[in-house]
Amino acid sequence: MTVADQDTSGNPEIDLTDPEVLRDPFTAYGRARERSPLARLRAPGIGTMWAVTRYEAAKALLADPRFEINARSFLRPDVPEHCLAYMRTMSELDGPEHSRQRRLVSPAFTVRRAAEFRPRIEPIVERLLDSLPEHAENGSVDLLRHFTRPLPIDVICESVGIPGPDRPRWRAYGATIAAGSGQGFGEAVPGIMEGAKAAIARRHADPGDDLLSDLIRVQAEDGDRLSETELVTMVWHLVLAGQTPANLIANAVAVLLAHPEQLAAVRADPALMPRAVEELTRWCGPTLLSIPRYPREDVDLFGTPVRKGEPVTAVIAAVNRDPRAFADPDRLDLARPAGPAGHLGFAHGPHFCLGASLARVQTEVALTALLRRFPNLALAGPSAAQRAMDPGTWRLAELRVTL
Template identity: 65%
Template sequence: MAEVPEIDLMDVAVLNDPFTAYERARAESPVARLGVPGFPVPFLALTRHEHAKALLADPRFQVNSGSFMPPPGIPEQCLAYMRTMSEREGPEHTRLRKLVAPAFTARRSGRFRPRIEAVVAQLLDDLPGNEQDGSVDLIAHFARPLPMDVICELVGIPEPDRPRWREYGAAVAAGIGTAFAEAVPGIVEGAKAAVERSRAAPGDDVLADLVRAHDEGDRLTDVEMVTLVWHLVLAGQTPTLLIGNAVEALLTHPEQLATLRAEPDLMTGAVEELMRWCGPQLLTTPRFAQEDVDVDGVRIEQGSAVSAAIAAANRDPAAFTDPDRLDVRRGAGPAAHIGFGHGPHFCLGASIARVQTEVALDALLRRFPDLALAGEPTRAPDGGTWRLAELPVKLRAE
């Protein structure tokens, strides 16, 4: 392989400002090498929008068991539910996607909007009661519980069980570790119970849609339905991270915040712009090259792991005008961001994530017109995601 720039994902400078690191790499080469201690094969990232987007729909690059390693400490009886649709390719993936996709359309997500609005309103009602010394952590008391509360609505978790599911969500959001592993059995058992309830008495939720879903006699098994609930819990962290990043971005760009407050009809497009500009995923799940592939003169060898560098592609000047500027008026252009991926593995829950984020930001900004930062936000050091650990805010002007 020709000489390509290297990005050390453990480097503090990269962790603190990945966008600058990816910008430099993108300017130098369409391919960057990712420094990840102990990774068994060359790990590369495509830095330019054209190539990154193409990668995600290219059958020469495929996800496999090496793309997702089971987190340590997961009990043996739970491992059967850990291999989600994202790890599957070919007919296996196509079958599952065809069965579940109708439950996650934009129209279906829109029908859930009133229930999402009710969840958001309750969390906002509770925010003032969580203030300490005049400020409240918006991650802990709003962005983090929101997706789990919505998932509980989506899969029919009974009200008495929902506080426990919030704890599961917090453990998963904190990243792989002891708490993460300890949460998995509870999620699996709760999902099994939810599937049984839905089969016995289907309600107006996603599981009921999936119980009814069939294609030429083919139906989801109980294991596949429980696995999908686990998938929703994992993917449900995207709104948590996006809402936190979005609020920080707007509060540190007061002219954009003022525009959005003055023209709330811009919110739908603003969510897309925020996903482009400060979306939580820096890299896509790695795909493995099935053969040698040339990317604009750089040879990628068979067996190499390759990710699309979302942080680079979504700020590529070849695809976006003035890409480093946050602009809630940007609207749709000739290029689309890849914050939710692209191709066969495009994020199944993108529509739900969009609705959650739109509802959350709109309601938060209306409810607290004097919302302001109350100190420096704390970022979690993570080479794969851009996420806040804490976001202290003041709800009212002093």
């Protein structure tokens, strides 16, 4: 197996195109973690990247100011030139520029605001579940296509005030963005930008109780506020980063259906759901690798010299199952008590996922309603959960279930 290879420093070396790594990254990265806190990842066309495999080291990396996120941390899609001004999201900012925007927008993304938005999410979930039987083919329905994928973009539309007639188009945008880069991705971006500008204009004229209105109203004590360009970019950021629940919910459903005793526990006690969402995020969250960081200077990582500008990532798939941080980490336990180590499924440090609270609420509402509405929910056969071979994201390409 490729993970058994090592570089000249003795660190494990992993080929991201290895079918065994793609099929079961948790085992592959787990073996590397137990050999060394540092590994090297290889991918044709991308090159090599250092990878931190253990929990405490990953937390330190993600909070270390010596490592920066910059434009090289992201694949830049081919988009029309007039959209480029809106493409540099807060995720790409670092230092004072990032701190300024984070300070301005954070009040709109608190745990309290996410909880207050729950009553707006619940009817969206119920409507999607109402329509599931209509999409059945040969007795089964693709839950990814007809439930988990449209849910996040429907929530985003509600949170930024996209009019009802425009929402089917935004659903198409969301599906395209969730699928990744390509021609369709670049073609969707102008529509999102124009829709964002129109939504911002509406909320300037008629503020509401929603996320976009919060962002427009926000003003720091020194009078600083988001510019119009920053507001459009923030909506783009929501669409881009807000797809996480689509994959998290789909992964969670597949895992629960494969663990009937855990499924029975959460059905019997719906109050267990918030804790269950945390455990599912730890155990089968979609993020396999963190956004790459680049050292601003030469550094030493566990005795290995890492040069300035060499990419470094945290292997979330390994650190969230590190036995140094979690007891019996390869066992799914929806009643796992909260301990000193929290999962890193939403990252850590200055770039901790801004929308984590909203993603958690969406996932809780979606799973609770799905299990309540369809007590006989089951996978539609042994090949019902088709896994996408994606080295960066643990996600499904299809999830066919019977209702």
